Amino acid sequence: MTEAMIDVGFVTAPSGVLVLGMAGWIDYWRELGQPLSERARAVAASGGGHLREELCEAVAVPADGDRPLRVRASTSPSPFDEEPTIAVLEVDLGLPWPDSADRSTLVQLGDLPVDRSGMALGDASGLDAWTGMDDEPADGLADVSCWGRHEDDAHAEFGGDRIPQYGVDGLYGWLDLPLAEAEALAAELTRWRGGLHGKGVAVSLDKHTDFYRFRRAGWHHPLHVGAIEVGGCQVLGIDWDPGDHSIRHRGERDAGQVYPIVLKANEAGQTVMRWTIPPYEFDEEDR
Template sequence: MAETTGTSPAYVDLGAVAAPSGTLVLGMAGWIDHWPEVGRPLSERAADAAARGGGHLYGPEEGERPPSTCEAIAVPAATDRPLRVRARTSPSPFDGEPTISVLEVDLGLPWPEGEDDRPVPLGDLPVDRCGMVLGDARALDSFVGMDGEAVDGLADLTYWGRYEEEAHAAFGGERIVNTSWGSGPYGWLDLPLSEARAIEERLRACYRTGPGKGNGLMTDVAGHTDHHRLRRAGWTRPLLNGIVDIAGCPVLGLDWDPGDHSVRHHGERAWGQVYPATLAPREGRTVLRWTVPPAA
């Protein structure tokens, strides 16, 4: 996790995304694949907002905004270069570990000549408990969400609980490193989906029916959806950030530690837990900035 010191306090470099469509979207990962259910495709609505200089999107397209629904910020961006992403951090009140307090994306565009330096408000977003996604609007039209099919036919199988050591001795598997999980669960990565489900059933049968076992072993088969691939890409990173290719574009995923989300962001929009997004100048260029204030 590299730090840059162009301004103080230091920023953490999160990598780069791209926006070949000319429109960049910051959205709630748990809802990206639901946009077709509430109106026009995400890319169409995002392009309209970007043409107006940027703005906030939510579903449904008309009528009152439900407390829980699709939400995103869409902005214009350069089509011909990587768009660097960085963040400032603050300690979590949950465990003291660093969490994102400012997300900033260089949009590859100059700050309009003659404009003053005051940030331009675009709207606000909650921190989705399922994570956030930053990427090209057109690429995100093909995003496969949590309930979708594995994009490569593969899955990750993990297990944990009271009898995990006993199960490990009998079935094997490796510790799966996950920053937000301590030592991580046991399991296997990149199994054919049918094989992962078969092993899971054997684990469940053994520890469901054995003497006194009850529910002493939890299992999970996670197909390689785009949502899972983004979360997995951030497992070993302190800020749980990762980049994967979706429809030929590098897309950034940001996860949140469940404990930190529960302490700071639980309830999301329904409870007023929303945070402002703005366009702002930095060194003559335009950046998208999403500010999640440090905990008091």
């Protein structure tokens, strides 16, 4: 049976090397002594493969650097809420399948866990510029949001608007504030009636790092996919619903929750990178 694939966006890879990696660790590669781009380039030169050091993992492959690369996905229902989640992710690499290779062959590249912080797909050199959750925002801006028992009182006192996301009304918040203003507001909200566990309002201050921007870009997509520019390249970020991750992917590699990535030929004889996450097997108790 043919899978129903949907377009989820495109990426650019002007360096000729494309990376799919764990978004929570992209910025950490440079802390390990060698930039991600250098590691990825060496692996791509041999046709592609898996990269891993400490908690950082990625797959790197050669790709056409002169045009956008289409990204598609098929879905399966989540055991958490039965909403669609990614079952197969495919990237058209823009390169012909080798004439000498059988088109039915699958080239194994390794496997990857689903990072609870999401996945990043983009140019290897562009991702060298990625700013992680602890970095400062290049645009000097941040968002503030709050929730909890007294969130309506906080809205009445401080203003702010609901920030809608796909399928939900979203939290009260303030977008695109200068960083100093955002920090002052977050501190004032915390002093006013802060605290977790239903005792007041919880407050989040989110600087506009690349890590946060990709998650925000996916707010209105059913699969939490969003496009941002990093290092002059278009990158796709794939956030993951925390409930689905907890049920299906918790523990990640240490728990054996890893999923294969291959290169394959499509019907037109072009090379495709394919990441397959098996659907959850529901039983009667699940339903």
